[in-house]
Amino acid sequence: MLRTRVTEILDIEYPIIGGPMAYVSGPELVSAQSNAGGLGIIASISFQTIDELREVIRKTKQLTDKPFGINVTLLPTARTINYEDYFKASIDEGVKVIETSGRSPKPYMQIMKDAGVISMHRATRTRDIQNAERAGCDIVTIIGTEAAGHPGQEEVGTFVRVPIAANAVDIPVVAAGGITDARGLVAALALGAEGVLIGTRFMCTQEARIHDNIKTWMHGLGEMDTILIQKSIMNASRVVRNEHTEKILEMENKGASLEELLPMIRGERGVNAYESGDPSEANITIGQGVGMINDTPTVKEVIDGMVNGAKEIMQRLDQIGLAD
Numbered sequence: 001m002l003r004t005r006v007t008e009i010l011d012i013e014y015p016i017i018g019g020p021m022a023y024v025s026g027p028e029l030v031s032a033q034s035n036a037g038g039l040g041i042i043a044s045i046s047f048q049t050i051d052e053l054r055e056v057i058r059k060t061k062q063l064t065d066k067p068f069g070i071n072v073t074l075l076p077t078a079r080t081i082n083y084e085d086y087f088k089a090s091i092d093e094g095v096k097v098i099e100t101s102g103r104s105p106k107p108y109m110q111i112m113k114d115a116g117v118i119s120m121h122r123a124t125r126t127r128d129i130q131n132a133e134r135a136g137c138d139i140v141t142i143i144g145t146e147a148a149g150h151p152g153q154e155e156v157g158t159f160v161r162v163p164i165a166a167n168a169v170d171i172p173v174v175a176a177g178g179i180t181d182a183r184g185l186v187a188a189l190a191l192g193a194e195g196v197l198i199g200t201r202f203m204c205t206q207e208a209r210i211h212d213n214i215k216t217w218m219h220g221l222g223e224m225d226t227i228l229i230q231k232s233i234m235n236a237s238r239v240v241r242n243e244h245t246e247k248i249l250e251m252e253n254k255g256a257s258l259e260e261l262l263p264m265i266r267g268e269r270g271v272n273a274y275e276s277g278d279p280s281e282a283n284i285t286i287g288q289g290v291g292m293i294n295d296t297p298t299v300k301e302v303i304d305g306m307v308n309g310a311k312e313i314m315q316r317l318d319q320i321g322l323a324d
Contacts, residue, residue, distance in 0.1 A: 002307065005172040006195035009118060009138055010097060011067055013037030016185070016303055017141075017174060019149075019199030020071035020099065021285075022046050023271050024208050027056055031063035032207040032299035037307075041069040041099055050089045057093040069097030069120070074105070075150070075235070083108065091115040099141075102150075104128070106135040122176070122197070124152025124161075126168045133169045140169060141197050144177030145238075148199050148226075148287035151177060153236050155228070159191065166192025180289040182309025200287040206298050213277030214284075215296045223291030229283065230265060233258050237265075239283040244269075248283065 006015045018025065018033040020043035030040030042060065047053045053070075060068055070090040072083060087108050090098055098112055099120040105112075112119045113136060121132035122141035129140040142165040144158025145151045158177040166173045175193035178184065180201040188196045202208060204218045221240065229245055230237045232252040239245050248264050265283055273282035297305070 002310070004189075004194035006139060006174060009172065010039050012039050014303060014307055015174075015189075015195030016306060017041065017195060017197040018202050018299075019147075019176065019197045020044075020069075021149075021199050021203060021208075022267060023274060024203055024210055026209045027060040027063055028209060029202065029205070029207045029299065030068050031060050031066075032205075033202065033303070034064045034066035034068045036300040036303040038303055039067060039069060039097065040064075041071050041097070043071050043073070044086050044090075045071075045073045050085050053086065054089055054093055057090065057095060061094070067096055069099050069118075070095050071099045071101060071122075072108075073102045074100060075102035084111065087111045091117060104131055104135065105137060106131070109136045120174075122174075124150070124154065124156075126161075126164055129165055129173070130168055133171050137171065139172050139174060139195075140165070141174040141176050142193075144175075145228075146178030146288040147176050148203075148238050148285040150236060151228075151238055151287075153231060153234060158188075162188060162191040162193050178287060178289045180292045182306045182313055184289075185306050186310050186313045200289050201293060201302060202299060203286070204290075204293050204296050205302060206296060210274040211277035212296075214274060214279060217279055218286065218290055219294045219296075221286065221290045221293075223288045225290070226286055226288055230261070232256070233261065237283070237285060238287060240279065240286050242280055242282075244281050245283050 004015045014037040016038035018040045020041040022043045023046045025043045033040030072086045097118045101122040105121050119137045120139045121137045124143045132140050142161045143151050144161045145155045162175045172194040174195040174197050175188035176197040179196045204215050227241045228236050229248045269282040273279045
């Protein structure tokens, strides 16, 4: 058993958290992460209505009796969202952990505190996690530029982000970005984190709700096969390099407006790829850690492998005099 403040606060066995991935983190993946001793998090942005979110929460509860969370991404979207409804619906359905990202959670902290919900916040900058701590969050996650999704404008790596963040706040820090196996887990803990948040590795598991062709295609990707797009609109996103995403980057370099970029960056493209198995015309968010992925195991196999591998690493370090 790996015990940190993160496992104690979340009441989980291992400090391994599934990164909420839009349209991928469904009930099957989230429940599998929780059942294996980690914490699964549902990505609420995947759902168009509150009723859909409620249905997914209820299905997840049918598949696990372990803690799981809801992510509420506070970034601007193409559709009008009343974020307070997402918080209230999650609380009404008995969710005990809510993760926020994109903007400060401060406007919604009272809702969570009144409900006794554990609050997590994910950000890319040290000052943002400090603000989250001041707002009353229980746990913060710091993201390195290796991560998929939105790893920040600054392009600072996980090995630098994590120790700075751990020194900057008193609450537990979770590390994210480029972590796919036991080596990343041990490294994150050594850097001062008390847990890890993982997306790309769990994307390529049997329970992830995407076409098998996408998972097999991921096996052939290397650490150099991603690029950052959307920096020109202050919303940097790490995606797989293909003709489509290179076209987006070319448009940005030529000064394209948000209106011109929108048809190219809409999330529906990724959804279509996940369903059809054809990634050629989509901006699929994948982290640099994909270079270490060459199989499609179960979620339990991933988590068990990380925990057992971490123990083996510590034994090796002990043999060379570092773990006395």
